[in-house]
Amino acid sequence: MIGIIVSGGISFLVVLFSTLIGVNFFKSRNIGQQIQEEVDFHNHKKGTPTMGGLFIVFGTFAGYALSHINFWTIGEGFKVEITSMNINVLLIFVLALLMASVGLLDDFLKVKAGRNLGLKPSQKFFLQFLVGLISAYYFIHLNYDSSFYFFSGLGFDIGFAKWILVIFFIVGITNSVNFTDGLIFFFCFLFIIEGISVVIQILSFKYRKKRVFKMAPIHHHFEMNNWAETTIIVRFWIINGIAVVVGLGLFYADYVLFGQ
Numbered sequence: 001m002i003g004i005i006v007s008g009g010i011s012f013l014v015v016l017f018s019t020l021i022g023v024n025f026f027k028s029r030n031i032g033q034q035i036q037e038e039v040d041f042h043n044h045k046k047g048t049p050t051m052g053g054l055f056i057v058f059g060t061f062a063g064y065a066l067s068h069i070n071f072w073t074i075g076e077g078f079k080v081e082i083t084s085m086n087i088n089v090l091l092i093f094v095l096a097l098l099m100a101s102v103g104l105l106d107d108f109l110k111v112k113a114g115r116n117l118g119l120k121p122s123q124k125f126f127l128q129f130l131v132g133l134i135s136a137y138y139f140i141h142l143n144y145d146s147s148f149y150f151f152s153g154l155g156f157d158i159g160f161a162k163w164i165l166v167i168f169f170i171v172g173i174t175n176s177v178n179f180t181d182g183l184i185f186f187f188c189f190l191f192i193i194e195g196i197s198v199v200i201q202i203l204s205f206k207y208r209k210k211r212v213f214k215m216a217p218i219h220h221h222f223e224m225n226n227w228a229e230t231t232i233i234v235r236f237w238i239i240n241g242i243a244v245v246v247g248l249g250l251f252y253a254d255y256v257l258f259g260q
Contacts, residue, residue, distance in 0.1 A: 011063025018055040026051070051107045057100045061093060088142070095135050099174055102127045128174055132167035139166060151250075152258040180219070189243040190236055194218060 070081040102124060109118035119127070146162045149155035158165075173188070176195030194217040201216035213221035222232050 007063045007067035009063075010066050011059045014062045015055050015059030018058060019052060022052070022055050050111060051104060053100055053103050053107075057097060060096075064089070064093070091138060095131065095138065098131045098134070099128065099170075102131065103178070125171070128171045129167065132170040135170055136163040136166045139163070151254045180217070189240045197221075 068083045068085050070083055071078060106118035106124060140163060146157055146159050147155040148158045148162055172195055173191055176191035180194055197213060197218035198216045200212050204210055204212045214224040215221055219232055
């Protein structure tokens with residue numbers, strides 16, 4: 001637990017300072033985000049430095065690595081030692097780096113072309129699916145069982161379908177994070193809502209020739225209804241706060257009922 005806290009603290013500081021340096025560097029070279037024509041109400045964001053995921057990935061790796069360097073040993077004083085790292089954690093970092101590389105390539109192509117279009121949707125989906133496939137294979141290699149659990153004591157063996165779900169969630173959550181456009185942060189429930197709104201919009205327009213929302217993902221719908229960004233953010237946080245409370249309640253109920 002102490003290692004996790006130290007790692008998280010170091011990662012936070014590294015991301016904070018590297019982002020500050022990186023943003024100034026990108027601004028000095030006019031490396032910024034282009035705005036999609038349909039969302040002209042985001043024109044004030046034109047030129048906002050992009051590729052910030054670099055610093056999050058770097059900070060995460062740095063935090064984990066530095067937290068495994070011991071500078072002080074009781075009874076021996078100052079002594080630099082590198083403690084062993086969990087190989088499985090490092091491999092998960094590699095998988096995360098692969099997925100982050102897809103986003104980096106997408107942002108790079110946008111900056112290079114000077115437009116809000118990097119990888120084609122089919123190209124991006126293929127690369128994300130490939131990373132998801134590699135991740136699923138890795139989990140299978142670890143001999144994880146194929147049961148899907150609603151609660152600790154309530155699970156079903158769904159066989160190979162579990163690994164399809166793993167790929168679906170990896171690709172789905174990754175795209176949902178992209179859909180938020182940096183408007184809404186760090187809460188998974190909101191990412192799911194954003195992703196579902198896009199799916200609903202696409203299916204409705206394809207089969208009914210009608211749009212459910214003025215624009216998807218759903219935060220654009222509220223923006224087009226003249227909601228201020230701060231209003232959307234605060235209200236989404238409230239909704240997600242309720243979801244967090246429900247999630248904690250379910251977690252505690254699971255512990256009470258099944259003791260795990």
